[in-house]
Every structure is written in C-alpha cells, then in structure tokens.
Amino acid sequence: MTEVGERALAPSTIDISIVVPCYDRLNLLERTLQACLAQQVDAGISWEIVVADNHPARLAAPIVAAFNSQIPLHHVAAGDRNIAEARNLGVKAANGAFIAFVDDDEAPEPDWLMAHYRCLARTGADASFGAIYPIFEGGSPPAWDTQGRYYSTDFGLPDGTKIEPLKWFPPRPRGVSTANVMLKRSSCFPGEKPFDEAFGRTGGEDTLLLLRLAQAGRRFVWCADAHVIEFNEIGRLSFRYMCRRVQRSSRHSAEVRMAISSNKMATRISIYFIALSQLSVYGALWILRRKPAYVLQICKALGKLGFARLEFIPE
Known part of the structure; x- marks a missing residue:
C-alpha cells in the first residue's frame, strides 16, 4: 500500500485509475477491493486503485494495508464526511488517463474495467456508464420488490448507445451517476475541484458534474458489458x-x-x-x-x- 498525502501525484502516467470513495463500511470495502484486484486486465495496460478515505479516523487505512498486492493500491486521506471532497481528492491523487469510479458497497465483475476501457476506445466518448445489479443480505429481495427492480440500474441499451441526460423527451433512461462509470481525465475533470463540495454532505455532486459535462458537449455512452454487484444490507430492504x-x-x-x-x-x-x-x-x-x-x-x-x-x- 502507498499512503498518498495532500500533494497530487503526476497525472496521466498510467492508463487507468480506479477510485473508491469510502467512509465506514469496512467489510463491504474489503469485498470491493478484492473484486477490483481480481480484474482481468489486458497485457500492456497499466492501472492502479485509489481508496479515498472520507472518515476522520481514516478507518480504511488498515484494510488497505492488509492487501499484499502487485497492483498499486493507494490510501488517500480524503476529508471528513463530504463525498464530493473524497471524490476530488481521489481524482487528484490518481495517475490514470482514465478514471473509473465504483462505490464501496459494490463489487465489479472481473471484466468490468476492460469493458469500460474498450467501450471508450471504440466509441471515442468521454464517459461510459454500466449496469448495477443487487444482492441482498439474507439472500432474497424484499417481499414488496421480489425482482429487485428498484435496487437495479440497467438501461438495457445496446453497447455504445449515446446517453443524453439533459433531454426530458422522448422518455428514455438518462439518470447518470458515478456508481459505475469510467471518465476520460482530460475532458471530464475541469479545475482543482470538479465535484462541487457544497453538495458533499447531501449528495448529488456526481450528477451535477455529469450534467455540467453534458452541457459542455461531452459525450456519454452505455457500456453493456460493465457490470457491478451492489450489496444491500437489511436496513435498505424496507x-x-x-x-x-x-x-x-x-x-x-x-x-x-x-x-x-x-x-x-x-x-x-x-x-x-x-x-x-x-x-x-x-x-x-x-x-x-x-x-x-x-x-x-x-x-x-x-x-x-x-x-x-x-x-x-x-x-
């Protein structure tokens, strides 16, 4: 593990950075990191993982340190319960020309990273978004939603289909977030703090950035093969x-x-x-x-x- 201080590392010295913002879901974070380290990445592609620890006690540090990984795995002290600040400091510490975000309660499937990377290379888009499928503590979805529909995000679009989040009509999937996304660093992260930290304690900071990017003409696409599995604890099932x-x-x-x-x-x-x-x-x-x-x-x-x-x- 590498501990990253406040000074940014040199940008874009490797191909891809995975940024994982986290707070206190330590068991889930361990699962997320195991899945990230299990990515099947093509030969010649350089990559790293950055854990942006948003807890004042830096609870993630020993979790990250326990991994004996040949893949660069960095722990970043990333503010105090402000998710926008965590994202900003995670991006600042990342070296990649492409930045992939995954949440600390999600486990990406083994081909997730390369699916996003190939999709962006093939389409020339600035960002690609993928599906989120649920699993549930206790093994079953809640009785009121037996298919887990409201815990899933799948646009059901062909690979490479353009996503237009600013259009209300015609009705089609358009809700974008950073729960499963890869973004081109050079075109998607303006300024020192691309995520508005005024939204950091309430949420919405990721959607705000993405809609601003859409306004600026950045192109978004659906990546049909980039899947993550989200773990839903009992408290979320009612x-x-x-x-x-x-x-x-x-x-x-x-x-x-x-x-x-x-x-x-x-x-x-x-x-x-x-x-x-x-x-x-x-x-x-x-x-x-x-x-x-x-x-x-x-x-x-x-x-x-x-x-x-x-x-x-x-x-």
Missing part, C-alpha cells in the same frame, strides 16, 4: 427506506437541474409541472390499484416539489 431514498433522489435531481439552468424560472415551472402531473396520475392509480410502484412515483413527485430531507442516508 419499503419505507425506498420511499425515503426515491423522494430524496428526486429532490437532488431537481436541485441539480436548477443549479445548471440558465433560465431558472422556466426550469422551476417545468419541474413543478412534471411533479404535479405525476401526483395527479399516480395518485389516481394508487386509489384504484394500491400498487407500491405508484407510491414510489408519488414520492418522486414530492421530491421534485421540495418535500424531502437531504440528510445522509445509506444508498
């Missing part, structure tokens, strides 16, 4: 938790849209129009059919209207 998560996420989305808008009045009106339409349609459907999916759509509408607390919850 319907109440998912309602809270969906409502909070919807408020994040609305606030990020406002942050990037050049016409805030028009943007606010459009957000409210969509929210009130959702309330009307799904409120009526809930009265008629009482399905959990309709409640979650109502929660999305309430989030757009600002009815959601933005304190930290495990996502």
